[in-house]
Amino acid sequence: MAVAQAAQHNREFLWRRLHTLSGVIPVGLFLLEHLFTNATALGGAAAFNEAVQAIQSLPLLHVIEFVFIFLPIAYHGVFGLYVAFVSGYNANRYSFGRNVMFVLQRVTGIITFVFIIFHLWTTRFSGNAPSFDMVHELVTNNAYFAFMIVGVIAATFHFSNGLWSFAIHWGITVGRRAQRITAWVTMIIFVALAAVGVASLIAFRMNV
Numbered sequence: 001m002a003v004a005q006a007a008q009h010n011r012e013f014l015w016r017r018l019h020t021l022s023g024v025i026p027v028g029l030f031l032l033e034h035l036f037t038n039a040t041a042l043g044g045a046a047a048f049n050e051a052v053q054a055i056q057s058l059p060l061l062h063v064i065e066f067v068f069i070f071l072p073i074a075y076h077g078v079f080g081l082y083v084a085f086v087s088g089y090n091a092n093r094y095s096f097g098r099n100v101m102f103v104l105q106r107v108t109g110i111i112t113f114v115f116i117i118f119h120l121w122t123t124r125f126s127g128n129a130p131s132f133d134m135v136h137e138l139v140t141n142n143a144y145f146a147f148m149i150v151g152v153i154a155a156t157f158h159f160s161n162g163l164w165s166f167a168i169h170w171g172i173t174v175g176r177r178a179q180r181i182t183a184w185v186t187m188i189i190f191v192a193l194a195a196v197g198v199a200s201l202i203a204f205r206m207n208v
Helices: 002-024 027-043 045-056 061-086 096-122 132-139 142-169 176-206
Strands: none
Touching: 002 027, 002 061, 002 142, 027 045, 027 061, 027 142, 027 176, 045 132, 061 096, 096 142, 132 142, 132 176, 142 176
């Protein structure tokens, strides 16, 4: 019985480690690439279309997307939902502020998972070639624009705060001081990435 429980604990420990890793590599890298590709919209329609065309011209793009983007996102999202609904809230282990972050990480994870599916459905799998005009038409819908704003903020928070958790799980930050500094750094990263994402959406909407 004890052996079986130990084996189950080790498996779950491994799955959780892989979950935190996948949130940074490759899912986190995909988020960064997506944010900065969208940020080219700040330079106008031609700049964005050129950036998208460069990505679309990559060899074996569909294989790259499936292996390095869709599969990791599916794993991270599904296992993340499992973690969100079975995890305790560590009330006696962490401070109130850290427990708030704990809850927000799970809430934004659920929002981000829904956001990614919806976003891919309305863009990548819409049957239309991705372009500035296509995104502009989508975000001129007020409900869609508001949902995109919420989704971008949720995704950037989930990624940035996840870096704090990643650093702990992988033994990068051990002491309280290191964890406290990392918390501030990751929140600065969140504000910067969220600002880039929201500014890009405004650029699409304004059709600059």
